[in-house]
Amino acid sequence: MQIRSKGELMIRGINSCGIATDEAPAAAEEEPRPSTPATPIILRQPTGNDGAALHRLVAACPPLDPNSLYCNLLQCTHFASTGIAAERAGELVGFISGYIPPAQPDTLFVWQVAVAASTRGEGLAKRMLRELLQRPATAGVRYLETTITPGNAASWALFESLARDLQAPAERQLHFERARHFGGAHDDELLMRIGPFKSPLADDTQAPEARGSPLT
């Protein structure tokens, strides 16, 4: 559908996250570049240019809590080395925000994982997690932590699958509580801690303790 906006002809479309987007019109002779499941997905470190698209992606991925756009910009810049963007045909279809907590230099804390609805079930979330664990920035990481609400089956399945792949133990415990921490306005958040595992960058002689028991 085409609409007039600010005196300029714009194309109003729906991106892969189901979000309305305004884009400058393509040149008449330019071939359309439809995004299909066959289009390869590129993984890369985020930049400040991803902030607005990340904000829209998170909004389209309930039950994720939306953050301010400014917070998303910090995730894409200050924490770029522990974040990952997935792009298909120029559109942001996946993102993981994370950081290494200052008091836990051996731990990658995964803040949010978002995969556009159109791109789910292709293994993208796990691919992004594995790629993050192969970054130089995470070479010293032996544990992965994240918090998950009890009812988020997809998220539990994702991190349990990762723990199996890493052959690492996984523990869960109540972390932020509905009444005490959220004032009743949010479900409990359980902390899932995976590890120790061997860094994918380390050689076989390192971290012998990394071979843990299966997920219990």
Ligand SMILES: CC(C)(COP(=O)(O)OP(=O)(O)OC[C@H]1O[C@@H](n2cnc3c(N)ncnc32)[C@H](O)[C@@H]1OP(=O)(O)O)[C@@H](O)C(=O)NCCC(=O)NCCS
């Ligand atoms: C959770 C989410 C990131 C998964 O993304 P995805 O790319 O579809 O996940 P993957 O394809 O990598 O799947 C990884 C594993 O989780 C399993 N899984 C994924 N979604 C699932 C679901 N809805 N129900 C059950 N299992 C699921 C897959 O079967 C796979 O298991 P396997 O490796 O044993 O085969 C995506 O559904 C999403 O963005 N949801 C909304 C936001 C959210 O809840 N984020 C997580 C909290 S931070």
